[in-house]
Amino acid sequence: MWFSRATFYRQLNLGVLVLVLVLLSWQAFAQILRSEPKPISPQQVYMQPVAGLSFKQIGVFREGEKEFTVPWVVFPLLGGHWGLGPTFIADACSVCHVQAGRGRTLDNAVITQQLLRLSVPGEGAHGSPKPHPHYGDQIQVTGVSVGLKENRKPGEADVFIDWLYHQVILADGTKVELRKPKLRIENLAFGPLEPDVMFSLRNTQAIFGLGFLEAVPQASLQAIAQHQKTQGLNGRINYVRDDIQRSQAVGRFGWKAAQPSIRQQTATAFLGDMGVTSSLYIEENCPPVQTLCLAMPPGNRPELLDYNWDQLEFWQAALAPPPPRNQKSPQVQHGQLLFEQAGCAQCHLPALKTGDYPLLPAIAHTTFHAYTDLLLHDMGEELADGRPEFMAGPRDWRTAPLWGVGLSQQVNGSTNFLHDGRARNVLEAILWHGGEAKKSRDAFAAMSKDEREAMIHFVNSL
Numbered sequence: 111m112w113f114s115r116a117t118f119y120r121q122l123n124l125g126v127l128v129l130v131l132v133l134l135s136w137q138a139f140a141q142i143l144r145s146e147p148k149p150i151s152p153q154q155v156y157m158q159p160v161a162g163l164s165f166k167q168i169g170v171f172r173e174g175e176k177e178f179t180v181p182w183v184v185f186p187l188l189g190g191h192w193g194l195g196p197t198f199i200a201d202a203c204s205v206c207h208v209q210a211g212r213g214r215t216l217d218n219a220v221i222t223q224q225l226l227r228l229s230v231p232g233e234g235a236h237g238s239p240k241p242h243p244h245y246g247d248q249i250q251v252t253g254v255s256v257g258l259k260e261n262r263k264p265g266e267a268d269v270f271i272d273w274l275y276h277q278v279i280l281a282d283g284t285k286v287e288l289r290k291p292k293l294r295i296e297n298l299a300f301g302p303l304e305p306d307v308m309f310s311l312r313n314t315q316a317i318f319g320l321g322f323l324e325a326v327p328q329a330s331l332q333a334i335a336q337h338q339k340t341q342g343l344n345g346r347i348n349y350v351r352d353d354i355q356r357s358q359a360v361g362r363f364g365w366k367a368a369q370p371s372i373r374q375q376t377a378t379a380f381l382g383d384m385g386v387t388s389s390l391y392i393e394e395n396c397p398p399v400q401t402l403c404l405a406m407p408p409g410n411r412p413e414l415l416d417y418n419w420d421q422l423e424f425w426q427a428a429l430a431p432p433p434p435r436n437q438k439s440p441q442v443q444h445g446q447l448l449f450e451q452a453g454c455a456q457c458h459l460p461a462l463k464t465g466d467y468p469l470l471p472a473i474a475h476t477t478f479h480a481y482t483d484l485l486l487h488d489m490g491e492e493l494a495d496g497r498p499e500f501m502a503g504p505r506d507w508r509t510a511p512l513w514g515v516g517l518s519q520q521v522n523g524s525t526n527f528l529h530d531g532r533a534r535n536v537l538e539a540i541l542w543h544g545g546e547a548k549k550s551r552d553a554f555a556a557m558s559k560d561e562r563e564a565m566i567h568f569v570n571s572l
Contacts, residue, residue, distance in 0.1 A: 152520040156210040156318045160430040162472035174425025177418050179204045184254045185409045193413025195385040196406040197250035197265045206314045213314030214524035215531040220251050221269045227310040236351035237500050244300040244399045270294040281556040290532050300399050310495040313531035320372050321427030322478045325464035328360050334483050343546055345485035350500045365529040366502040373423045380414050388414040427470050431513045436571045445568025452553040457509045459483045481512035490544020516570030536566045
């Protein structure tokens with residue numbers, strides 16, 4: 111078919127225009143690639159990806175971030191994923207882990223960024239704590255009811271934290287006020303709690319850097335535990351149930367290291383904290399006595415879809431720890447020396463190394479600085495919750511990572527440390543240490559004010 115000269119020139123001009131637009135678009139895209147990354151807000155320092163992610167991995171990371179913030183609602187309401195409840199604590203991951211940070215304790219309010227574990231004497235499946243027959247393994251403070259404009263209703267009970275205060279006097283005469291929680295449980299919906307019920311108040315933990323902790327080889331942790339015995343310590347691995355592999359595994363996550371993997375921890379939190387089922391935990395969290403809970407129709411089956419579970423797992427694994435700060439400060443350097451002299455670095459190990467990590471090869475065989483050994487230690491009677499969990503005894507707690515603690519205030523306003531949030535700052539957290547850590551605690555308490563401040567500045571710089 112022959113074109114007229116006018117048609118030819120129109121086609122030519124159109125082609126030139128398209129070519130120009132393509133070139134301009136490519137220039138704009140290239141400019142974006144060359145441009146400096148936008149500065150992040152102070153509140154977002156816990157939510158940044160590790161370096162070295164591919165374009166595809168960045169996409170998965172962003173989708174996981176969306177799943178972290180998306181609300182869950184009751185079928186057939188709109189505004190989020192279907193599947194909330196029937197009983198729950200929060201309706202999104204980000205409600206408790208604000209900006210991926212730790213919980214903040216509030217006075218005169220039902221707990222929302224903490225949870226209350228409970229169990230009865232005896233042993234549950236595979237050595238786990240034995241759940242209460244009417245309330246399960248944690249109190250759900252909220253429930254749902256379909257058909258109402260506002261679908262929330264009272265849950266299993268209301269849980270409040272009251273505080274008991276006392277004063278300690280340090281070697282130089284400095285007085286420090288400490289507090290510990292006193293639980294107040296009201297409006298129990300399914301009968302009273304027996305005197306032998308065991309409780310453990312748990313504060314929300316920060317969730318960055320989990321991939322590094324998951325990638326430390328089991329053999330490394332065993333070697334650390336063996337070495338600590340030569341130092342008079344008794345660090346131990348908590349061997350727990352891996353429900354995914356249906357076997358025993360090393361516990362790494364949670365205050366007593368009771369979860370073996372990011373993936374299982376995620377599914378457990380969805381079921382316990384939001385009432386959302388997964389392909390791992392397919393049944394609703396409804397003890398037999400809770401008949402209305404059992405009658406509630408599910409949003410889906412499962413409610414957390416596997417591909418969203420995959421995205422959330424990857425997002426958590428790929429959250430980068432914030433870099434340390436002020437490392438050249440003389441005060442910070444002096445504080446580091448005091449930290450080591452007091453023996454704190456025996457459990458809060460300055461460095462660990464990852465092994466193979468197929469989920470995120472970018473962090474495989476990498477040395478990192480979380481300041482933990484991932485082991486259980488006896489922390490003394492004052493910090494005991496009286497509740498065993500697999501191989502963790504009533505006085506045992508996993509060594510908490512210290513990286514990023516100095517940024518907690520700017521992330522979400524929380525400086526609540528230790529398993530129940532009793533410590534309002536690093537000073538109080540150290541002074542609560544007992545058991546295997548008592549010697550280090552006493553060394554800190556015997557320091558001068560300037561020395562204590564230097565050591566606290568060091569911890570806050572990590």
